[in-house]
Amino acid sequence: MLNLKIALITTYPPGNGSLNEYGYHFVRFLRQKTGVAEITLLTDDLPEGQSYPTEETPGLVPLQIIPCWKFESWHNPWRILKVIRHLKPDVVLFNIQFASFGSKKIPASLGLLVPMLAKVSGYPTIVLLHNIMETIDLKNAGFNSNPLMEKLTRLFGTIFTRLLLTTDWVALTIPKYVEIVEKKYHTHNVLLAPHGSFEDSPALSLEAELAQPLQIMAFGKFGTYKKVEQLIEAFRLLQSENRPPLELVIAGTNSPNAPGYLEGLQQKCSEEKNIRFTGYVPEEAVARIFGEAAVVVFPYTSTTGSSGVLHQAGEYGKAVVLPRIGDLAEIISEEGYTGEFFEPGDPSALAEAIAKVLDNPERRREIGTQNYIAARGLPIAEVVDWYLLHFQALLELRDQSANGAALPQPSGQPSGQPSGSGITILDFGLGILDCMVAIALNLKSKIKKSKIG
C-alpha cells in the first residue's frame, strides 16, 4: 500500500492564476484516495487580505498549503525548491502551462526550470503540462507580434520543453500533443493523461429550467486569446433580429496577462443592461452560472491547450459554440464533444453559429446531451488514479535503483530513469551552484545518450 507524501505546485482558489480551477478539482479528488498520506500545495502568493482555506475535513487526506511563489517573480525557483527540500516529498507534481509563472520571458522561463531542478534534486517529478509551445499561436495568444521575437520565443519554447522533458514524465492532455512532442523531441517520457471532468456525478441541466431571457455565456480568464469584443458585437447582431429577450453573461476575470481588460469593456458597455459582467466566479457559483446558460460560447482567437471550460460545459449538458481552430476542434473529435463552429474574427459568423443553437431547442439538447455523455466519460477522479499509478511505478523504479537492481528502462526513454543516475547528489544542501552543476551534468548525460542513440 502506498503512503505517499505529494507536493503539488499549482495555482489554487481563491488565487486566480490560470489552472486554479483544475488544481482545485484535482486536489479535491486526490484527497479522497487511499494510498495518499499527505498533500502539500505549493501555491502562488495571494494579494493582501486574502488567504487560502485552512480547515481540515475528517476522512480526507490532510492538506497543507504553502504560498511560495509569485506570478512574474524572478525568485520563484529558489523559493519553491527551498520548500520542496524542506518537505522532502515522495513525489512532486507540477500543474502548469508555459505562462504559469509569468507573462514576461525571464520569470516565465525561470519558473519552468523548477521541475528540472526538482528532478535533479532527487525527487520523482511529473509535469502536467496543459499546453505545448508547438501548438500555441503566439501572435493571436497575445504574446508576440514581432516575427523575430516570435521565432526567438519559439526557440526558447523548444529549449524549455527539452528541460521539462528531463523530468520523469511530462503528462499531456490530448493525444495530438503526445504525438507532436514524441516526434519532435525524440522522447518517450511523455504520456497521455486526459483532462477529465470536474464533477463525479453532475446533474444534467434540463431545458425546462432555462428562464427568460435566454443567456449566452462565456466563461474564463479574458484578455489575451480569449477576447469578448466580437462576442459583444455578435450579441448586438442577435438582438437586432426578431428574437425573445437575450442576456450576455461574461463570467470570469482578466487573464493575469491582461490586467484591466474586462473593466475597460465593462465601461464601454455600461449602457447595455443586458450585458452582465460577473467578475470572479466562486466555486460554489459555478454550477448556477453554467446551469442558467442556454449556450456557452468560446470567443477564442487561439487556444493554448485543452479547455477546462469545455469540460465544464459538458458536465452541465450545455451546447457550445466554438471557433474553428486548433486544439478545441481536436478535443471535440477525440473526446466525443460536439458543438457549432464559427470562423474566428467574424462577428456575423459567430452570431450565426449562436443563432443555430439558440433558435433550435432540439439542436441545443442534442449537442448538450452529447457533451454531457463525453464529459461523464472520464471523471477527474479516474485521472487522479492514473497519476497515482504512475507515481507508484516511479517509486518502484527508485527503490529498485536504491537496492542496486538493474533498472528496467522504458524503451528509448531518455530521462525516465529514476534518480540514481548520478544526479541524486543534491539530496542535501541545494545551493545555486549545486543546481547549475547538476543541470550541466544532466544535460551532458542527455547529450551523450542522444549521440549514442
Place this chain on the structure above:
Amino acid sequence: MHLELRKIESVSILELSGRFDAYEVGPVVEWINQNMEAFTTRLVINLSGVKFVDSTALATLVQGMKRCRQQQGDLHLCCLQQPVRIIFELTRLDRAIDIFATEREAVETFGD
C-alpha cells in the same frame, strides 16, 4: 459490447468483443460490480475482439485492476489489437497493468 465468461481453475476469463467506449462500457462495469470480489479476484480480460477503446474503457479496466489488487488478486489483459495497444502505450498504462500476448500466458502468470 458482447461479454463471454469462462473459467480456468481459479482464474476467470472475460472475453470482450465490439467497441469498448463510453457508450458501451455499461455492461462491463455492471459485470465488474456484480462479480468481482465475491466471485473472482484473478481476472483475465481477453480483448482480442475489441478494436477500439477510449479513456472511459481504460478507466474501467484500471478500476477493475484496483479492485482485484485490493483483494490480493490481479487483472491481466491479453490479445490486444494494435489500435488498443496504442492507447495503452500513449497513456503509459501498459506499465501499470500486466498485458500479455496470449490468453494462456495471462492465465499461467497467476500461478497456483
